[in-house]
Amino acid sequence: MTSNDRDFIRSIERGFTVLSAFGEQRPTPTPAEVAEATGLSRPAVRRILLTLQRLGYVDNDGDRWRLTPRVLSLGRHFSASHALTEAAQPLLLELADRTGESASLGVLDGTDVVYAARVPVRRIMSINVSVGTRVPAYATSMGRALLAWESPDTVDRVVSGSGFAPLGPATVTDADALREAVGAVREHGYALTSDELERGLITLAAPVRDASGVSVGALASSTSTGRASVEEFRDAVAPLITDAAERLSSRMGFTGH
Template sequence: MPNEDRDFIQSIERGFAVLLAFDERHPTPSLAELATKTDLSRPAVRRILLTLQKLGYVAANGSRWSLTPRVLSIGQHYSASHALVETAMPRLVQLSERTHESASLGVLDGADVVYAARVPVRRIMSINVSVGTRVPAYATSMGRALLAWAPAETVERVIAESRFEKLATATVTSADALRAELDRVREQGYALTSAELEEGLISLAAPVRDATGAVVGVLACSTSSGRHTPEEFRAAAAGHVVDSADALSADLGSPTR
């Protein structure tokens, strides 16, 4: 466990726990709500909030707290220090133009996929996606494209950390079913999911490799069942998604696919 490591700083862990407790369901929580959500004492949460306030990352409004725009700078530092994001943007724009659908870059973080870059289109879907959004790897095309070529230990770690909740009609809900899907992804070279993360959402994703050949991200394209059936979307978009991912891989110095 991390807190048993002599180099582990628990106060930093608690600070991040408080920051991460702000979400779309709790955009302006009270101190008591933050204490409940983080399992920390109210005095501890109060000290953390006051420290974050002095650093400019949170602001108080009566008994409520909110994040400040300074939090966005953390994500900006990530983008600035990772060539993957900057290099991916022209490919995402190109993919979105070719498919007339949203295009995204995803990276693996724990058992989740994090949206690292995105070119949206104006469609109405219930899922609210922006850069920094986290989605479970097991229920997404991006997660499967990342895991299909990942080391076995990474796959087993993600499986162990996944709750396999049934999020929609077709959600994969077991480790064995996920492993079977990963086999399918390796065979066809891309991942396709429909009605797994949410009803009506269809998504395609293909792996992006770096100069060593390792998968470091995925390019994905998504649509709704109101616009396409899964097979229609496969026929219309799979080639574009794979070609864009391969082109980005080449940009990063990857050997020929």
């Protein structure tokens, strides 16, 4: 056995083999049809389908199985993430320069927001924020901006998967309040949070949308209550960040409103 053979995980291979069995000829196959198409045993196909269902990539209606919209995220994240972070970098530098505050790009991953790019100006959060840092979507302005134009299934998944632990004095701690906050983003074009992720932190985020109109990222700026009031920060930063998000959305192919 070679080192490459030892590193090869056959269970992952079988999982992708099952996903590949879905297609134009078999949009809603039965486990027996998947087994026939893949050459895998029916018990193995059943276990793989149930695992993929738990992960959110397939669902079933009786004996018929179908892919869920979540599989689109695999291709979307691959095609969009590199172009998105590259296109966002000069805008983040511009935002940090114009606001004097940190600027970030976040993307949605499960129920969390992951920092994909960041231009730090000064440390204002007690947690160490860098590219790759994960924060819960429910307690962040970026999370709400990302959910504003997501599919109802994605919003439901994030809401149902959020623990709503009170992380700061004003953290949103129930599903209805989060849904209301997400709806406000569609009305105002940005999300604003204060004392939610942690005490003293104010953040403002605007959604970045692609050609399909879906939120593929969120630009955000942060400050502390010791440096500005919520009203001062909103008045100064909201026009800048929504403009930057609109320009980045245009670069990602978004042409609507």
